[in-house]
Amino acid sequence: MATTLTCTACEExxxxxxxxxxxxxxxxxxxxxxxxxxxxxxxxxxxxVTAATLAESVDLLEPPAALRRRLLAAxxxxxxxxxxxxxxxxxxxQRLSQRRxxxxxxxLATAAAVAFGILATRTAAPARPNEVFPVTAAxxxxxxxxxxxYYPNTSTSVLVxxxxxxxxxxxxxxxxxxxxxxAAGSAExxxxxxxxxxxxxxxxxxxxxxxxxxxxxxxxxPPGGTSHPTGPQVFSVALDQV
Amino acid sequence: xxxxxxxxVELVARGAPEAFEALYDRYSKxxxxxxMRVLSDAAAAEDVVxxxxxxxxxxxxxxxxxxGSLRTWICTIVRNRAIDVLRGESGRARYExxxxxxxxxxxxxxxxxxxxxxxxxERIREALRQLPVEQRQTLExxxxxxxxQTEIGRAMSVPLGTVKGRARLALxxxxxxxxxxxxLWQPH
Numbered sequence: 001m002a003t004t005l006t007c008t009a010c011e012e013x014x015x016x017x018x019x020x021x022x023x024x025x026x027x028x029x030x031x032x033x034x035x036x037x038x039x040x041x042x043x044x045x046x047x048x049v050t051a052a053t054l055a056e057s058v059d060l061l062e063p064p065a066a067l068r069r070r071l072l073a074a075x076x077x078x079x080x081x082x083x084x085x086x087x088x089x090x091x092x093x094q095r096l097s098q099r100r101x102x103x104x105x106x107x108l109a110t111a112a113a114v115a116f117g118i119l120a121t122r123t124a125a126p127a128r129p130n131e132v133f134p135v136t137a138a139x140x141x142x143x144x145x146x147x148x149x150y151y152p153n154t155s156t157s158v159l160v161x162x163x164x165x166x167x168x169x170x171x172x173x174x175x176x177x178x179x180x181x182x183a184a185g186s187a188e189x190x191x192x193x194x195x196x197x198x199x200x201x202x203x204x205x206x207x208x209x210x211x212x213x214x215x216x217x218x219x220x221x222p223p224g225g226t227s228h229p230t231g232p233q234v235f236s237v238a239l240d241q242v
Numbered sequence: 243x244x245x246x247x248x249x250x251v252e253l254v255a256r257g258a259p260e261a262f263e264a265l266y267d268r269y270s271k272x273x274x275x276x277x278m279r280v281l282s283d284a285a286a287a288e289d290v291v292x293x294x295x296x297x298x299x300x301x302x303x304x305x306x307x308x309x310g311s312l313r314t315w316i317c318t319i320v321r322n323r324a325i326d327v328l329r330g331e332s333g334r335a336r337y338e339x340x341x342x343x344x345x346x347x348x349x350x351x352x353x354x355x356x357x358x359x360x361x362x363x364e365r366i367r368e369a370l371r372q373l374p375v376e377q378r379q380t381l382e383x384x385x386x387x388x389x390x391q392t393e394i395g396r397a398m399s400v401p402l403g404t405v406k407g408r409a410r411l412a413l414x415x416x417x418x419x420x421x422x423x424x425x426l427w428q429p430h
Contacts, residue, residue, distance in 0.1 A: 016384070
């Protein structure tokens with residue numbers, strides 16, 4: 001049964017609660033007092049906000065870039081909104097944001113839109129001719145085909161691939177991760193393939209100057225992707241002629 | 243133009259990954275810093291931040307701006323999760339002044355929330371330095387170490403009642419000092 005607290009005693013419990021160290025045995029007394037006291041609920045909120053300033057007292061650290069890629073891959077892949085609703089949401093977002101940077105992961109949604117003509121106007125006719133490079137299937141993925149269209153004016157490429165294992169099949173990979181391969185052989189993660197709504201093709205936008213690289217390749221990686229290729233190669237695109 | 247937290251979180255609640263991306267870019271450093279400060283382990287901190295942001299993605303509709311800022315909400319989720327990891331999944335029985343429950347609370351019409359939003363890191367550190375050392379230690383142990391109130395008392399060799407009193411005095415004093423230094427604050 002709750003006992004009667006003075007405001008001062010309740011404030012002590014509120015302080016502990018705001019700091020996250022109030023034991024459960026004190027909760028009922030504090031809550032009973034908060035329900036009837038005209039003053040202490042305001043103190044509770046003030047202490048909570050004050051306690052939160054402690055988090056702001058330490059120097060900020062930069063989280064690893066891989067965490068961002070992994071997290072956004074999970075969020076984009078879990079977004080269940082259909083194409084029409086996604087378009088409405090995107091329109092809302094674009095009204096809010098006039099200078100959003102298109103990152104590789106965010107670009108997945110745009111890639112799907114481009115591939116299906118939803119946002120065709122976003123890819124304005126370039127002054128320099130676009131270049132198209134064929135996808136070459138790796139062993140084990142003999143039916144993979146498609147092409148990479150490079151837009152030199154924006155250093156952006158749109159990749160469309162068909163014939164990959166559909167999502168949900170026994171042989172489906174967790175993710176198809178894309179890599180740009182340098183002349184020295186190093187691999188730089190650039191994007192994930194996203195399935196089209198009909199699951200017949202996969203798309204990605206690569207926001208990078210691909211002229212600095214020898215090839216683009218796709219591998220099968222665990223959910224969230226990895227920082228270096230670990231899984232089997234699925235296909236590649238030779239960029240020698242860019 | 244940077245849109246407001248409220249606008250961003252509303253779009254996150256409607257399932258816009260682009261908005262979530264903006265939210266992550268805005269608060270990931272703070273979240274990772276909090277997780278690292280509690281855990282001192284980069285891999286564990288990364289996991290905590292990932293879980294916390296996925297929780298934000300799934301639960302953004304429960305966020306109520308009138309009950310606290312978005313950064314406070316995210317900080318609370320990250321810190322709680324980090325402390326749970328620090329103490330093991332079972333954790334200790336802990337009560338939080340929840341930012342998400344449905345109980346009505348009066349809003350802080352005194353602009354204290356706005357004052358906090360404008361505080362610089364150095365200003366908060368300076369305010370902490372003005373606290374008596376035993377009060378500052380109580381705050382830091384309680385907020386960062388994951389210790390229970392009993393463990394804090396043991397660590398500081400003081401009775402539980404002293405821990406409670408110091409916590410209350412410390413938060414009161416900290417608020418008073420920060421409010422007094424809130425140069426950007428103007429009475430409405």
